[in-house]
Amino acid sequence: MDEPHFRRLLKLQTRRREALIGNELKIRTKTSHVLALEDNSSAWFTVYYMHIHRASNNRHRDDDQWVLRKRYSELETFRRLFCKRIEDWENTVHREFTRNAATRNQQIFAVVSNAMRRALSPSFPKKHIRSDKPAVVRGRAVRLPDFVRKLVMVYTDLAIFKRNSQLQAGGFASSWAQLCTIFLELEAFLEIPQPQKDAEIQLLSAVLALKDFTEGESARDEDAYEQVCPICLNGDPSTEKVRPVVSLPCGHRFHEDCVIDWFSTSPTCPLCRQNSHS
Incomplete structure (x- = not known):
């Protein structure tokens, strides 16, 4: 991809990142207690229902509804997996740069690394022995959507960065495959509806x-x-x-x-x- 096209994509993503931090991405969270065992009324867990809506999305069809249903343990497990994926990708990039000493431009790889690590802020809620306490549930209902918001930002970032030819050059095939895996895992975990994916493709195509x-x-x-x-x-x-x-x-x-x-x-x-x- 030539410089003007990629520059325009970066402009688009800069504006979207600013909007996602603001009021562009609205996440309305509700909680529900679900029985883990039907014959044991004391064994239950909390499910966080996050209704996600983009302010710029004017469509209101039923198939456009984006509702993420996650337990705290699912979000915490994915966070650890995501951190491991980033570290593995960074190590692979380092090895590939060592083998390709003539490659000078490391800036795009640093930008991608920083973009992914934004989701790993220390504000993620900690584990509790008594996770069913109302105060714990209320705190998680506030902070878990922030983590999801950051994951959406990483997802949109990677949708842009994946189009940079430097990331998929011949000497960086392994890290490129890992980056694609990270992107697909994010897409699956966030359960992004097909209409949202289609809208993303249309937007990027319009800029290109x-x-x-x-x-x-x-x-x-x-x-x-x-x-x-x-x-x-x-x-x-x-x-x-x-x-x-x-x-x-x-x-x-x-x-x-x-x-x-x-x-x-x-x-x-x-x-x-x-x-x-x-």
């Missing part, structure tokens, strides 16, 4: 469909090229020199930053509403 635009190129309309972005309506020519302009498959042109912000709401052209993904 953007092309650099120069004044010498032909426009969709017969009118001469105007240095006015239909989204921000900024017509200052001096601004255009530092704000790249891109064209969509339909031919309409916008500031790169403006249309990437727009895609966070809908992967369509802001003017003609034509799908911008293939």
Whole structure:
């Protein structure tokens, strides 16, 4: 993937990460006590029902519902597994760099490592002997969704990073396979609905469909090229020199930053509403 396309994907992910920290990803959590043994009313465990909703998702069909049902033990076990997977990947990358001494660019690998380790913050709730205490359950109902939120952030990060050719170069085949495994395990654990996966593919495809635009190129309309972005309506020519302009498959042109912000709401052209993904 060339630099302009990957740069746009990173811009998209930076905005999404900021939104996920804010109010973009809403997680409403409920708890329920489930009997472990039907003939023993004292043997029960707590299940945390996390209803996940993206504020930018305007669809409300039943198949779009995203509900994660997990016990504390399942989340704690996956956290330990995820930590082990990261360590194994980092060790493999280190060995591959040792064998490929000519490879200089280690920055992308460090960025990926840091992105994954964000989910391993010390705020994860600790184990308790009496995990059925109301105070313990209430505390976990607050902090476990934070862990899930961070996992979603890692998932969206990896969806971007997996498209970087440096991660899948010939000398890094083993670490690349491990990274793909991590991504698939995250996807399975988070139980991401198919409509969410489809929306993710459409969004990334829309960003990758953007092309650099120069004044010498032909426009969709017969009118001469105007240095006015239909989204921000900024017509200052001096601004255009530092704000790249891109064209969509339909031919309409916008500031790169403006249309990437727009895609966070809908992967369509802001003017003609034509799908911008293939």
